[in-house]
Amino acid sequence: xxxxxxxxxxxxxxxxxxxxxxxxxxxxxxxxxxxxxxxxxxxxxxxxxxxxxxxxxxxxxxxxxxxxxxxxxxxxxxxxxxxxxxxxxxxxxxxxxxxxxxxxxxxxxxxxxxxxxxxxxxxxxxxxxxxxxxxxxxxxxxxxxxxxxxxxxxxxxxxxxxxxxxxxxxxxxxxxxxxxxxxxxxxxxxxxxxxxxxxxxxxxxxxxxxxxxxxxxxxxxxxxxxxxxxxxxxxxxxxxxxxxxxxxxxxxxxxxxxxxxxxxxxxxxxxxxxxxxxxxxxxxxxxxxxxxxxxxxxxxxxxxxxxxxxxxxxxxxxxxxxxxxxxxxxxxxxxxxxxxxxxxxxxxxxxxxxxxxxxxxxxxxxxxxxxxxxxxxxxxxxxxxxxxxxxxxxxxxxxxxxxxxxxxxxxxxxxxxxx
Ligand code: AMP
Ligand code: MG
Numbered sequence: 001x002x003x004x005x006x007x008x009x010x011x012x013x014x015x016x017x018x019x020x021x022x023x024x025x026x027x028x029x030x031x032x033x034x035x036x037x038x039x040x041x042x043x044x045x046x047x048x049x050x051x052x053x054x055x056x057x058x059x060x061x062x063x064x065x066x067x068x069x070x071x072x073x074x075x076x077x078x079x080x081x082x083x084x085x086x087x088x089x090x091x092x093x094x095x096x097x098x099x100x101x102x103x104x105x106x107x108x109x110x111x112x113x114x115x116x117x118x119x120x121x122x123x124x125x126x127x128x129x130x131x132x133x134x135x136x137x138x139x140x141x142x143x144x145x146x147x148x149x150x151x152x153x154x155x156x157x158x159x160x161x162x163x164x165x166x167x168x169x170x171x172x173x174x175x176x177x178x179x180x181x182x183x184x185x186x187x188x189x190x191x192x193x194x195x196x197x198x199x200x201x202x203x204x205x206x207x208x209x210x211x212x213x214x215x216x217x218x219x220x221x222x223x224x225x226x227x228x229x230x231x232x233x234x235x236x237x238x239x240x241x242x243x244x245x246x247x248x249x250x251x252x253x254x255x256x257x258x259x260x261x262x263x264x265x266x267x268x269x270x271x272x273x274x275x276x277x278x279x280x281x282x283x284x285x286x287x288x289x290x291x292x293x294x295x296x297x298x299x300x301x302x303x304x305x306x307x308x309x310x311x312x313x314x315x316x317x318x319x320x321x322x323x324x325x326x327x328x329x330x331x332x333x334x335x336x337x338x339x340x341x342x343x344x345x346x347x348x349x350x351x352x353x354x355x356x357x358x359x360x361x362x363x364x365x366x367x368x369x370x371x372x373x374x375x376x377x378x379x380x381x382x383x384x385x386x387x388x389x390x391x392x393x394x395x396x397x398x399x400x401x402x403x404x405x406x407x408x409x410x411x412x413x414x415x416x417x418x419x
Contacts, residue, residue: 006260006281008288010392011351015317015417017278019331021294022321025250026181032169035161037222038179039327044155044165047172049145054109057142061100061122062091062113065135076123076130085110100129109141116140158329162411180327185225186249187214188241191256191305192232192263209378210255210303210310217314220409223322233263242269246298250325253318256305259289266291266302275300283350283392286375287313306375312353312387315408323413330413333387333406340388340401341368347395351419355384358405367405384408389419 009017027041056062063079071077079100085091087106094111095101101110109116115135122129148154155165161179169177189211197207208230218225228245231238238257245252258266258280270277275293280302282290286309291302299321303313320331338358346352355377356367370383387406390397397403404419 008281008283008350009279011282011284011316012417012419014279014282014290014292015320018292018299018317018321019324021278021292022299022324023297024180024327025183025325027178027327028181029176029178032166032175032177035169035177035179036163036166038161038177038182039323040155040157040159040161040165040177041180041327042178043153043157044168044172044174046148046150046152046154049150050148050171051142051144051146054144055142056103056105056107056109056116056140058116058118058140059104060102060116060118060140061129062095062103062110062116063100063135064095064097064112065115065137065139067098068115068117068131068133068135071131071134073132076132078128078130081127081129083110114138114141156329158327160328160330160411160413180325182223183250183322183325184248185218185223185322186228186245186252187211187218187225188228188238188245188252188254189230189256190233190238190254190266191230192234194230194232194256196230209307210305213307213311213381214253214255214303214314217311217319218322221319221322223326233257233265235265235268238265239269239272242273242300246273246295246300250297251299251301251318251322253301253303253314255303255310258291258302258304270300270302284312284316285348285350285352287316287353288350290317292317304375307378308355308373308381309375311355311381315387315406316353320417328413330415332414332417333408334410334412334414335404335406335418336365337402338365338367338388338405339363340397340399340403341366343399344369344388344390344397345395348390348392351392352388352390353406354388354390355380356386356388356405357383358386358407367403391419 082099084102085107086104091110095113114137189208194208195205257264270293275295278292280291289304290313293300301318303310323331355370357370358367370380389404
């Protein structure tokens with residue numbers, strides 16, 4: 001009976017409970033080439049100025065600006081070219097009056113030079129060139145430290161390392177980077193009706209799509225997982241596999257068996273484990289039966305067996321919790337608004353999450369529900385690239401309305417959940 005009296009809690013509160021119950025797993029050092037996708041657990045501090053010396057942003061000639069004073073179309077001024085430096089070299093000597101050094105992009109500005117004339121602005125002859133424009137001191141010079149100053153904190157810890165972050169780390173010689181450890185995640189699909197992906201359909205059975213889907217959701221986050229396969233709806237068998245999984249993982253994701261049906265054994269399993277159930281009903285559709293329990297530092301995600309609900313439960317609760325365990329400070333999917341591309345007339349007694357396709361069109365950013373949208377739907381999760389969020393207590397959305405949506409699969413996120 002207890003299970004029938006479940007009280008739904010708002011999505012925001014449920015997310016908060018999960019986040020409060022999870023913490024950083026630990027830190028480790030990895031080589032820079034293995035750091036992509038990991039979460040920084042040290043800030044990136046500029047170890048030197050960038051660029052480290054004044055340099056030329058163009059291929060051209062380094063001059064003393066004052067020597068170009070009075071240059072014009074009618075009065076071209078001539079310079080003597082005394083040296084040539086490519087990137088990686090330094091000039092043998094500084095400039096004297098009327099002299100120039102041929103200089104390539106990235107090469108250090110020679111002593112006494114304070115401007116660079118682009119090749120295109122000159123007429124060249126042997127060892128000389130002329131120009132027709134007066135230059136200002138500092139013109140066409142990339143100044144030391146213009147990009148970053150030594151000692152500056154450029155990226156805070158908690159940021160996910162993406163290709164740009166990698167470039168910055170390499171710039172300062174971070175051959176090794178302190179990052180957060182990744183949690184080890186177990187996946188267990190429950191349901192007597194489940195078949196393996198390579199099995200033919202038989203009466204009453206369906207193939208397990210949730211197990212492979214969650215494995216892919218974890219892969220998208222670059223998180224290792226351990227699969228505990230599929231089990232029928234059998235309390236003892238499920239309990240024993242859950243115990244084994246908990247001995248080997250930080251987080252266990254189960255699918256199915258979390259509702260109030262006769263063969264839904266996950267609630268009993270949490271009880272037998274002595275796990276603390278954070279919530280077992282969320283005011284959302286799909287996925288209202290999503291249950292999260294904690295056992296010490298370990299977290300158990302009891303996701304619905306319904307594919308759309310399972311998918312949504314992972315993205316809303318499991319993903320931010322895993323990111324928190326991985327030390328990230330931006331846990332949530334980026335949000336934006338778009339124009340609803342189709343009527344959505346159903347009432348929304350709970351917060352509604354609709355798998356949808358977001359596209360840029362002549363009318364702006366349009367998000368269109370991705371077809372059949374029940375919690376049991378699997379086709380719409382395949383088509384969707386975002387999730388429209390409709391607040392609870394609303395109904396009758398029509399095409400053209402402005403709606404909030406969450407972006408899936410983003411490399412970056414946001415630090416607050418504001419829906
Ligand atoms: P449950 O959450 O166990 O009540 O299951 C809800 C619905 O999802 C039922 O129609 C199940 O057959 C279906 N289902 C459960 N597990 C899976 C799975 N791993 N893959 C696809 N569908 C599933
Ligand atoms: Mg079931």
